[in-house]
Amino acid sequence: MDERDSAWERSDPRFRVFVFEGPGNATTVVDIVDATIEDALESARALSKADELLWSLALVDDDSRGSRGLVWLSGMDYNDRPVTASE
Template identity: 45%
Template structure:
């Protein structure tokens, strides 16, 4: 995240009648409910989202609609389209924010910490701990790879990948090829755990 000092004189127009688009994802086998809110403040929209998402019992995302006709597009404000498969670090981050909001609400209500499709969320990043796998909002925050029933070769490669970055220290630069190796291991994890968990590649950082 970057923060820059701004000057109010660097803008040439204002719009007090925005159009917001809200996406509510009721269940894995149901289409998203998509609603536009026009001529309202974002505060009013967020209040309505709380009701529509039933206090985060449903995943949701929010965008600002810009342009008209074929020029219409979306500026994502919270999350993004959950029905789209992430293709880069930014999209994975936005998906993760949606999931964290949903899972935290489930944990707060004492419900199983799983996604709407019943799967767990396993986060993959090196946190200088005993494992590079994590599961938020659970008692077992750091996940032992052996507990997931993974292939032995995959566990060894995962541990070696994690040790490589730990050896460089908290402030050190990642070893050459570390990101590419991590993405390769993540794809193997994703495929092996697909029936029971979604694996998020959180080591794939957003630039800046």
């Protein structure tokens, strides 16, 4: 692998934590900025009441058109029906 194959880098990640509660899938969503991945994971665990509730973690980014999107780091949007084995 050539470590120089990337065209850009960022040092200001925005993480998004989703916490799913109850049978109606009420969802709490929190953005975490100016934080490390360790901070984001700690926030996910705290918001989910020490993993009592189902949670997901995503990296938020904007594409070249300015459209906001998510890169799932852990889990997925559990309101969506899984379509792959990994989901």
